[in-house]
Amino acid sequence: MRDQNGNSRKRRGSGRATIHDVARLAEVGSITVSRFLKQPDLVSAELSLRIAKAIAALHYVPNMVAGGLASTRGRVIGMVIPNISGPIFANTIQSFSDVLSQHGYQLLLASSYFSIEQEENAVRAFLGWSPAALVVTGQYHTKATEQLLATASIPVVETWDYQPRRKPIQVGFSHYEVGQQAARYLYDKGYRRIAFVQNSIAGDISALDRRDGYVAVMQEHRLKPWIFIPNEAAPFESGKQAIDALTMRKHPAEAIIFANDNLVAGAILAGQRTNLRMPEHCAIVGFGDYAMSSLLLPSLTTIRPPAKEMGEIATLRILETLGEISVEKKVRRLNRLTCELIQRESA
Amino acid sequence: MRDQNGNSRKRRGSGRATIHDVARLAEVGSITVSRFLKQPDLVSAELSLRIAKAIAALHYVPNMVAGGLASTRGRVIGMVIPNISGPIFANTIQSFSDVLSQHGYQLLLASSYFSIEQEENAVRAFLGWSPAALVVTGQYHTKATEQLLATASIPVVETWDYQPRRKPIQVGFSHYEVGQQAARYLYDKGYRRIAFVQNSIAGDISALDRRDGYVAVMQEHRLKPWIFIPNEAAPFESGKQAIDALTMRKHPAEAIIFANDNLVAGAILAGQRTNLRMPEHCAIVGFGDYAMSSLLLPSLTTIRPPAKEMGEIATLRILETLGEISVEKKVRRLNRLTCELIQRESA
């Protein structure tokens, strides 16, 4: 039974042209069409031409679902990120997605909101799609996630963190060292009463690593670590709360390291209101280098994570593991990236 | 031939437990397992229990790819957005993805960088995944995209724009009216020499609609429209260039509408350097209400698009069309959202 296009009428089908329709029109075997699409070198020029015409005539779009099922490995790659809309991760997603789509892979995205339980759900959901690879954020996961990732037998990349001797491919940086970097910078500038303001989001474990780096440097110099934990939920409010608590006291902080630039934004706004001058009264170092960080008054001295680079390199490492490309040795060793301290007005 | 788990050894397979493995362990037919997962009401309590146990024992994760192939409609939804990392669209993505995943759908994401050709590529790639629905940004597409969307016979949603009498489901707002809104606001404040600064990104067609709205209001009042087109690529630079050109002249602009807040950020920084006082010397209205907009000095009067709402409502409309949920009539009519003018210091 044929419909008006000469296609066989299917009981269930999607209605779209299939590889068989193309093959019939081009008068070749379907497998030749498949080869034409995947390994064009193996198909003769003559058949290639006929096939190309048939594809165009039928508006054929290969069914990736069927292909994925047949090859038991789909051309999707899942990515779990704490926060899609956060200023910090968007660049990683963007560059990841861009490089990926150039190689015919699609990005499946989910957000965990810094909850490792939500991350587990996302990973579980992704696995149902037989992804070619998975990308997660950070090194801290639930036991179940660890196990899912281990048994998935696909490339797994951890971004936004770095820990030697871990199984997954790492493309990130050491948060601990970022904490050290910030503390040393301030110490070297002569500050001694240096405080650290934690993130208001409890699930942000990486921020605790940065705190630990700060603590280590303080102890190195026999200074007492001074940690402030905001009890506000909103980042701006937390920042305000922190700077008030740390500066409006008898022995105020000379310098403050904030867990991220969002907190700083709140702090700086509060400072403008109270005429707190930075860095004269209090120096500030943030983390993240968000778009706004250079626009604040004072502009913000902060540590810039290699967000875009992580996305790019993660993709390259994945594509290499999948045999899609071969990358230089240089790239293959780029597990551990570094953050740059951007010196501006606030410290 | 069975392996150690009692599963039949497959020549190709993924190695994961299949619905058949579950069925065998639970001693039921595979279709009953399928029903247990999709329509639990139709399965007796006794079998349900056995199946649940088997699923847990085997760590069974349904293969969505196979399911998608069999049902010719996968549980993925594709979304094309101009810019993932842009401050403006991220909220739409986030809320869209969140509601979606609550209903068991996955988000496929691609960015167009304001190029309708890239959008076409993305749509084509998405269609290969038999998505349950597609979301695109804006109402301007290539002919081919229009055709792809029309023949896909799946729900299509256009966000971030609104145009009556278009075929796709619309969840957005009128950029033309936003342009009018900004112009009227400034006119009502007494400004007459009002200029409009276009976006430096040529592909941002919606920004031209905003410009047209501004032009219309100016002509309404018999004022001469004054449009500045930056020739810089970078938004901050464009903003600086624009404010310099529009204010450092004999008859400077009294007020400026910028195509977006990124441009304004550059302009305000330039103004701080030249001691241009806003709004005294020049009032400014932006568009987007980015995170930084309230932090600038002066804080920015701007028009806030309903980014999060668009994502949420788009998802609801899609899920409703797919028969997943039923929404109130109220929501069903929410095609046209409105933008709020946020009054701050700059105008």
Add this chain to the structure above:
DNA sequence: TTGTAGGCGTTATCAC
């Protein structure tokens, strides 16, 4: 270089 047979894991269809 090209083709044939059969499987990938699930669901639609129909029968009991």
Add this chain to the structure above:
DNA sequence: GTGATAACGCCTACAA
């Protein structure tokens, strides 16, 4: 309420 069977559209394996 439950199950057998046949698609779904492509790809791997093997053959010619």
